[in-house]
Amino acid sequence: MTKQQATWSPYDFNGGTCVAIAGTDYCVIAADTRMSTGYSILTRDYSKICKLAEKSVLASSGFQADVRALQKQLAAKHLIYQHQHNKQMSCPGMAQLLSNTLYYKRFFPYYAFNVLGGLDSDGKGCVFTYDAVGSYERVGYSSQGSGAKLIMPFLDNQLKSPSPLLLPAKDAVTPLSEIEAIDLVKTAFASATERDIYTGDKLEILILNKEGIRQEYMELRKD
DSSP: OOOOOOOOOSOOOOOOEEEEEEOSSEEEEEEEOOEEETTEEEESOOOOEEEEETTEEEEEEEOHHHHHHHHHHHHHHHHHHHHHHSSOOOHHHHHHHHHHHHHHTTTSOOOEEEEEEEEOTTSOEEEEEEOTTSOEEEESEEEEETTHHHHHHHHHHHHOOOOTTSSSOOOOSOSOOHHHHHHHHHHHHHHHHHHOTTSOSEEEEEEEETTEEEEEEEEOOOO
């Protein structure tokens, strides 16, 4: 008789895909609203996007319980910062805070894959992409989650980001207009939804510019 042993994991993978694109005076952050586990859909209307500050928005995929814990941690630290400095944290400042928070938990990491988007102090769009333990980089565009392997080659083809090894360093922002970037995100998700079972139902898009933040939705495949 073979010995049976029950296994337990503190993590789950709830799927989903996040994308962010930075422009000269805007930033587009998008994510689908499907939350799954295995072959089951838990909900079709779960937002993966969290507004951290006036000019900082976080989109996260992975284990959504860890994502929610991470969001609460960042909100508490940002509140302390506001009391101490009497102002909102900048997007590059929030990027460093997120990196420090993830790295602090490196021996039992938050199972969360994050893209942080917003506007810097010059009003220029910025996107920061992360791994699970806080290593991050400022880029012109990024994608995380179950559909990232499908979306990133498409974005690379369309946006052709300059190599960070080139000297002098090239600007990381993308050359597209705001409307073109939104259309590109919609096309990328419509394509990824065809091939990734963990991405679908509805697309939530946040657009940050000097006027503030606005929200758009687009229906995706529901099967």
